[in-house]
Structure formats: structure tokens, C-alpha cells
Amino acid sequence: xxxLEPLEYETGAPIRDYDIIEIKNSANGYEVxxxxxxxxxxxxxxxxxxxxxxxxxxxxxxxxxxxxxxxxGFFGTELH
Numbered sequence: 001x002x003x004l005e006p007l008e009y010e011t012g013a014p015i016r017d018y019d020i021i022e023i024k025n026s027a028n029g030y031e032v033x034x035x036x037x038x039x040x041x042x043x044x045x046x047x048x049x050x051x052x053x054x055x056x057x058x059x060x061x062x063x064x065x066x067x068x069x070x071x072x073g074f075f076g077t078e079l080h
Contacts, residue, residue: 012038013038013039013040013042014038014039014073015036015037015038015039015072015073015074016037016038016039017036017037018034018035018036018037018068018072019034019035020032020033020034020065020068021033021034021035021046023064026050028050028052028053028054029050029051029052029053029054029055029056030050030051030052030064030067031048031049031050032048032049032050032051032064032068033046033047033048034046034047034048034049034068035047036072049068049071049072051064051067051068051071055067055071059071
């Protein structure tokens with residue numbers, strides 16, 4: 001986003017599904033490389049998500065994949 005653009009936006013397209021390409025350790029947790037497919041038909045390719053140990057603790061899990069699912073808004077949803 002540009003600093004010149006307005007700060008208020010409508011909610012965007014929901015995430016349909018995602019693929020984890022790579023998970024690397026970082027100083028504060030993990031750096032995750034993802035491909036994300038949106039309901040609009042668009043894709044976010046090779047997107048980086050940073051998830052911290054504190055995030056995982058907040059999600060009450062020590063599994064990175066579970067934390068990624070929660071960070072992307074998939075609560076109580078099984079992905080296959």
C-alpha cells in the first residue's frame with residue numbers, strides 16, 4: 001500500500017486454500033513460503049508469512065503447520 005492511499009478498504013477475497021512450500025527457522029520463530037489461492041480466482045505466489053514462537057503460544061500449539069492454519073484464519077476447519 002502506498003502512504004498516499006486511503007486507509008479504509010472493504011474486506012478482500014477469502015482464502016480458498018494454500019500450499020506450504022518451505023518452512024525455515026528464523027530468529028523469532030519461522031519464515032514460511034506459501035502459495036495462496038483466493039476465492040476470487042487470483043493467487044498469491046511465493047508469499048512469505050512470518051510466524052513467531054509467541055504466535056504459536058497464543059494459538060496454543062507447538063506445530064508450525066497448525067499455527068499457519070490459524071494465522072490464515074482457518075479456525076475449526078479441516079484442510080485437505
